[in-house]
Structures are given as structure tokens and as C-alpha cells.
Amino acid sequence: MNLVSHLLERQLRLPPPITRDVVCEKDLRIPMSDGVELLANRWTPRDGGDGLPTALLRTPYGRGGAFGTGLARPLAERGYQVLIQSTRGGFGSGGTFDPLRQERADGLATLDWLVEQPWSDTIVLFGMSYLGYVQWAVADALPPQVRALIPIVTESALTLEFLRADGRSLEAPVGWGVMVSLQERPFARLRQLTQERRTDRAFRSLPLSSADVAASGVRSAYVQDVLAHDARAPRWAELDHTHRVASVTAPVSSIAGWYDIFLPGQLRDFRLLREAGNPARLTVGPWTHVDFHNTPFTEALDFGLAYARGEEPKPRPPVRLYVGGQDLWRDFESWPPPGYSPSRWYLSSGGVLGAEAAGEPDRYRYDPADPTPAVGGVRLVRGGGAGRVDNTALEARPDVLTYTTPVLTDDVEVIGEVSAEIWFSSSVRHADVFVRLCDVDPAGTSWNVCDGLVSLTSADEVTRADVTLWPTAYRFRRGHRIRVQVSSGAFPRFARNPGSGEPLASATTLLAADQQVHHDAAHPSAIVLPLRDA
Incomplete structure (x- = not known):
């Protein structure tokens, strides 16, 4: 696995690790409030892992592959232990997957379990997209052991921008719904390219209510909800965690992209944090939603680890923006900046x-x-x-x-x-x-x-x-x-x-x-x- 470690270091332009000798303890069983058990993997240095700050990642995309190796391993090599958990109903975790709806109760139960573990001390919440949304779902009820949040290309209301009655998105919510309905099928990764073409054709379905079957061969309850209910529908009310943002007491470092699908909501969340007096900071780069760059790891090490160790991170203005055309990073005091x-x-x-x-x-x-x-x-x-x-x-x-x-x-x-x-x-x-x-x-x-x-x-x-x-x-x-x-x-x-x-x-x-x-x-x-x- 040292070859993988070296490749990730080069690809992500990361600093050298503290150790490359890490181990993964698989399939820890974490009880939820209703008795369902969710599975998690714990990545640690082989020696001295107990008591390190814990990076908690909760994901619907599985604990291996890009999420296990690509996210957990680099953090475990550089000062963290990492708990990566499969959300309800996916990749061996119990219960039924109902996207976005169960993340508050399950997230709080996971934190309750984690703070009781003898090997866990301080906690940093980390992750992008859905892995960032689950941070907002619990953000107003964090135990004191949570010292920082790092939400990346995400926002507290997630899908509601897509479902605006005056501008309905199609590709992101329907394409995502099809993708997650197929991701546990055999050889799902190998089929991805042909599946994308099939999904593209399905977007032209008439009526659109048949698009999920046209794309995947199966009916998706989530896709049907997306097509039938716009953002004003009561069906989506419990998915909006915007009201929790101002109550977050732990410092937050938000990482966004100018071409990301969640940018407006992420900027709104940042403004709410700053108005509430949270020591939040914001980084916006020239990225799309699926770009994979080293900024999240930089923030995990410079911002998250500092707070987890009871230190202050290196001082920096609250807002760092990549200015296109000029092609430079520049710092500002607020968003939007004055002047x-x-x-x-x-x-x-x-x-x-x-x-x-x-x-x-x-x-x-x-x-x-x-x-x-x-x-x-x-x-x-x-x-x-x-x-x-x-x-x-x-x-x-x-x-x-x-x-x-x-x-x-x-x-x-x-x-x-x-x-x-x-x-x-x-x-x-x-x-x-x-x-x-x-x-x-x-x-x-x-x-x-x-x-x-x-x-x-x-x-x-x-x-x-x-x-x-x-x-x-x-x-x-x-x-x-x-x-x-x-x-x-x-x-x-x-x-x-x-x-x-x-x-x-x-x-x-x-x-x-x-x-x-x-x-x-x-x-x-x-x-x-x-x-x-x-």
C-alpha cells in the first residue's frame, strides 16, 4: 500500500506523511437510536493511533475505493485517526436508504457512540457534498468533543436549489438519484461510462416520470419525489437544515467552487455563520463539484488539526477567493466583500x-x-x-x-x-x-x-x-x-x-x-x- 500512499501524495500535492504504516479496522457496528446498526471502518497509524483527533466521515457511497483509500488514508497518515461510516441502508449498514432524511438522528447517535470510545478524544467533521450535508444536519447539537467542521462543496439545504419552482434542475438530482440506485450493483464502476450515456438519453423521456426506469431499469422513489415535488412541498421540509447554521459553536472552514452546484447555498451558510459570530472562514476556487484538489486536505491539517489540538490555526483573512481572469488567490474580510x-x-x-x-x-x-x-x-x-x-x-x-x-x-x-x-x-x-x-x-x-x-x-x-x-x-x-x-x-x-x-x-x-x-x-x-x- 506504500505505492498508493506515494501516488496520493503526488496527485494531491500533499506534504509528506507522518507515517505510511496505517491499518484499517473494518465493519465496526454502531447502534442507532432505533436499534439499527451502521457499519464503519476505522483507519489509524499502526502505532499510536489511540487518542489522536478523529476525523468523522459519514457517506452513502461506501467505505472503500476513493472514499476509503482516497480520503481516509491521507488523513490517517498525517495526524488523524479516521472513522468512515456508511449511512443507513447502504454498503452493509442496516435499515433502508432514504436519501437525506435520516442523517440528523443517525448522525447524533454516531457522535454519542464515538465520544464513548476509549480511543477517541477530539473530533473533526469532514467531507464533501453529501458528506458535508450530514455535518449541517447535526450542527446545532454537537458534543463539546467536536472541535471543527470542514464542509466541502455542500450546503445545509442541499437539493432545494435544484427543485425551485421557477428553475427546475434535472441533471444533478435525477442523475444522482439514478447513480445511487445502481452503485451497489456488481461492476458498477466499470459500467459507469455506459450508464452515463444511458442516463443522458433518459433525460429526454416523455413523460419524465419514466426517466428512472429508462436510465436504470428500476423505479427510484427519490427520483419520483424530485420530479413530483418542488422546493415548496412539505415533502422536503425536514431536509432543510439552514436554521441550524447560526447555532454552530465549533469553528467552520467552508470550501466551495465557482462552478459548483451548491455554491449559492454555501455562501449563504457562510454569511449566517459570520453574522452569528462564528470564527468561520471560506475558500472558493475555480472548481466544479467533482474536481479533486488538495485544499480540503490542507484545511483538515492546518485548520481542523489545530482546533482539535486546542491550538489556533495560522491566522488568515476570513475569505480567500480565486479571482478568474486575474488567476490569483486574494483575501477579503467578508462575503460579499466591501467596495x-x-x-x-x-x-x-x-x-x-x-x-x-x-x-x-x-x-x-x-x-x-x-x-x-x-x-x-x-x-x-x-x-x-x-x-x-x-x-x-x-x-x-x-x-x-x-x-x-x-x-x-x-x-x-x-x-x-x-x-x-x-x-x-x-x-x-x-x-x-x-x-x-x-x-x-x-x-x-x-x-x-x-x-x-x-x-x-x-x-x-x-x-x-x-x-x-x-x-x-x-x-x-x-x-x-x-x-x-x-x-x-x-x-x-x-x-x-x-x-x-x-x-x-x-x-x-x-x-x-x-x-x-x-x-x-x-x-x-x-x-x-x-x-x-x-
């Missing part, structure tokens, strides 16, 4: 983005049978399908409008919350408005910075669509141009709007629509950018 004010950049005739709105409406036709595709950006996919990509082919489509500034004579720095106000009308009542901010380099290549979508239910009248884009930190350099795209979808990141007003799960009618973007003096469509003050 940035909202500035409107107006859409105008001739595809111009500038100081005032003018001209007749621009038109395009949107056909949900040939939906505008999701290209890069905030997606739960691997490889080059997410993050910052070349938008040339997307912008050549007839269902995508673009508005571009003249060449910039000075740098323009944008840090904070981005939004758009698009005056819009359609030949149908139900339509979506997707807005994307891009950086056009001197060679003419358009690179996406951030974007967002909103659904309208009265689009047959001229309506102002208020679109919330993903936050960003970006410097548009002198010699570049700023561009705004407007379209009516990003499929399959967002569910395609059928135009018929039918419920998402049961819709079978697809209506093509003629869309108009208005930008006259009475309807001043604009993007609102938080610009650095002069």
Missing part, C-alpha cells in the same frame, strides 16, 4: 452591451424538441463537460442571443452577486430565460463565467425576468470584451420547459415558441454586475 457596487450594463440593438438600452426587440425560436444545450458551467459531470469552456459553438446556435461590449480599455473587476433583468415575451405562457456572463478574449473566444435561469408563467405578456446568476470573482482584462448570452434553456442541467404548462413529471406535449428580448427605454434589459469601486 463593490452594483452596475447595470444594458442590452441594446445590434448585439451591443453598453451604457443604455435601445432598439427593437430581438427574436429567436426555442424548440424543446431540440433544446438549447448545457455547455460547461455548473454541472454534475466529469471531464470537460463542466466549468469554464469555449462557448463558440453554443453562441452559433440560432436560439442563443449575444450582447457584447466594445474592447475594454481598462480592467473591469466583478466580485459578488450577479443578476440580470431581462424584459421578455413569448408566444406561449410558460417559458424559461437563461442568462450567461462570458469573457471574450482577444482571439474572439467566449469563455463562460457564471449563469442562471428563471421560469416564467406569464411570458405571453411582456414581463421582467429577474434572473439570479451564480456569484463570481472575475477580472475582465483590458483588451477583452464582456458578453451576455440570453436563451431559453441549458439542457439537461435544467429541465426543458415544454411550454405547455403541464407538470414536470407528466408533461408529454412540447410546444415550440417564438421568444422576444426587449431592450428599449421602457424595457431596459440589463445585467447587474458588482463592480469594484473607483
Whole structure:
């Protein structure tokens, strides 16, 4: 296993370990409050593991492979012992897997058990995505032995952003539901590539209620819930742990990505922590949800271990952001940082983005049978399908409008919350408005910075669509141009709007629509950018 240790050290750019001689005690049985037992593996140095700070990881993805070796081993080699537990109903743990719903009771029971173990002293909660969400589920009732939380690309309400009635996501919640329903089948890892293609085809199912069977051959209760209930439904109320965030007493280090699916909620959680006086800090890098980088391990060692040992971590400003375009890490005192004010950049005739709105409406036709595709950006996919990509082919489509500034004579720095106000009308009542901010380099290549979508239910009248884009930190350099795209979808990141007003799960009618973007003096469509003050 020393070869694996060396490979992980190089791949993750980690400091040398304290020891490479670690052992894994498998299948510890941890009782829950209802008598169900969950299984866990304990990774420790072969000598001297008892009493080290315990990193607790609770995961629905199994205790081996990338999670056991890739997460637990590097921590166990560098000052921790690690308890990695399979959540209820998966990978040998008892009970039935019901995603997101049982993590508070089971998490508290696990902590109660852990503090009673003679080999455990202080505890650090650690993990990304679902492994971060389970930290928030217990965050307001932590025993004093928990000295720090490190939630990574996650947030306290997790799936609710996907289920907004005015902007329903498809790829992330349905794709994840299909993935977890298949992950314990034989050779699941080997089948992953072909499964992804099958799932992609299933996103086009009509009605969408058949997508889970089309993708996996089995019915998924979670996928059916996602399709049938939006974020306002009582079905999801118990999954929202936002109200617990302000009550967290242990220090928190949040790690986020500019192209991560959970970024807005993670920034909200950070603001709640700081407003409550928590010594929280935030790091946001140029990452997507599935990027695997060394920052989580750096925080586990520099931040988590320090607090677990009763020390203060090395001082650092509360907010560290990777500023795109400038391609530098910079420190700030808060999020959003002071010194940035909202500035409107107006859409105008001739595809111009500038100081005032003018001209007749621009038109395009949107056909949900040939939906505008999701290209890069905030997606739960691997490889080059997410993050910052070349938008040339997307912008050549007839269902995508673009508005571009003249060449910039000075740098323009944008840090904070981005939004758009698009005056819009359609030949149908139900339509979506997707807005994307891009950086056009001197060679003419358009690179996406951030974007967002909103659904309208009265689009047959001229309506102002208020679109919330993903936050960003970006410097548009002198010699570049700023561009705004407007379209009516990003499929399959967002569910395609059928135009018929039918419920998402049961819709079978697809209506093509003629869309108009208005930008006259009475309807001043604009993007609102938080610009650095002069």
C-alpha cells in the first residue's frame, strides 16, 4: 500500500506523511437510536493511533475505493485517526436508504457512540457534498468533543436549489438519484461510462416520470419525489437544515467552487455563520463539484488539526477567493466583500452591451424538441463537460442571443452577486430565460463565467425576468470584451420547459415558441454586475 500512499501524495500535492504504516479496522457496528446498526471502518497509524483527533466521515457511497483509500488514508497518515461510516441502508449498514432524511438522528447517535470510545478524544467533521450535508444536519447539537467542521462543496439545504419552482434542475438530482440506485450493483464502476450515456438519453423521456426506469431499469422513489415535488412541498421540509447554521459553536472552514452546484447555498451558510459570530472562514476556487484538489486536505491539517489540538490555526483573512481572469488567490474580510457596487450594463440593438438600452426587440425560436444545450458551467459531470469552456459553438446556435461590449480599455473587476433583468415575451405562457456572463478574449473566444435561469408563467405578456446568476470573482482584462448570452434553456442541467404548462413529471406535449428580448427605454434589459469601486 506504500505505492498508493506515494501516488496520493503526488496527485494531491500533499506534504509528506507522518507515517505510511496505517491499518484499517473494518465493519465496526454502531447502534442507532432505533436499534439499527451502521457499519464503519476505522483507519489509524499502526502505532499510536489511540487518542489522536478523529476525523468523522459519514457517506452513502461506501467505505472503500476513493472514499476509503482516497480520503481516509491521507488523513490517517498525517495526524488523524479516521472513522468512515456508511449511512443507513447502504454498503452493509442496516435499515433502508432514504436519501437525506435520516442523517440528523443517525448522525447524533454516531457522535454519542464515538465520544464513548476509549480511543477517541477530539473530533473533526469532514467531507464533501453529501458528506458535508450530514455535518449541517447535526450542527446545532454537537458534543463539546467536536472541535471543527470542514464542509466541502455542500450546503445545509442541499437539493432545494435544484427543485425551485421557477428553475427546475434535472441533471444533478435525477442523475444522482439514478447513480445511487445502481452503485451497489456488481461492476458498477466499470459500467459507469455506459450508464452515463444511458442516463443522458433518459433525460429526454416523455413523460419524465419514466426517466428512472429508462436510465436504470428500476423505479427510484427519490427520483419520483424530485420530479413530483418542488422546493415548496412539505415533502422536503425536514431536509432543510439552514436554521441550524447560526447555532454552530465549533469553528467552520467552508470550501466551495465557482462552478459548483451548491455554491449559492454555501455562501449563504457562510454569511449566517459570520453574522452569528462564528470564527468561520471560506475558500472558493475555480472548481466544479467533482474536481479533486488538495485544499480540503490542507484545511483538515492546518485548520481542523489545530482546533482539535486546542491550538489556533495560522491566522488568515476570513475569505480567500480565486479571482478568474486575474488567476490569483486574494483575501477579503467578508462575503460579499466591501467596495463593490452594483452596475447595470444594458442590452441594446445590434448585439451591443453598453451604457443604455435601445432598439427593437430581438427574436429567436426555442424548440424543446431540440433544446438549447448545457455547455460547461455548473454541472454534475466529469471531464470537460463542466466549468469554464469555449462557448463558440453554443453562441452559433440560432436560439442563443449575444450582447457584447466594445474592447475594454481598462480592467473591469466583478466580485459578488450577479443578476440580470431581462424584459421578455413569448408566444406561449410558460417559458424559461437563461442568462450567461462570458469573457471574450482577444482571439474572439467566449469563455463562460457564471449563469442562471428563471421560469416564467406569464411570458405571453411582456414581463421582467429577474434572473439570479451564480456569484463570481472575475477580472475582465483590458483588451477583452464582456458578453451576455440570453436563451431559453441549458439542457439537461435544467429541465426543458415544454411550454405547455403541464407538470414536470407528466408533461408529454412540447410546444415550440417564438421568444422576444426587449431592450428599449421602457424595457431596459440589463445585467447587474458588482463592480469594484473607483
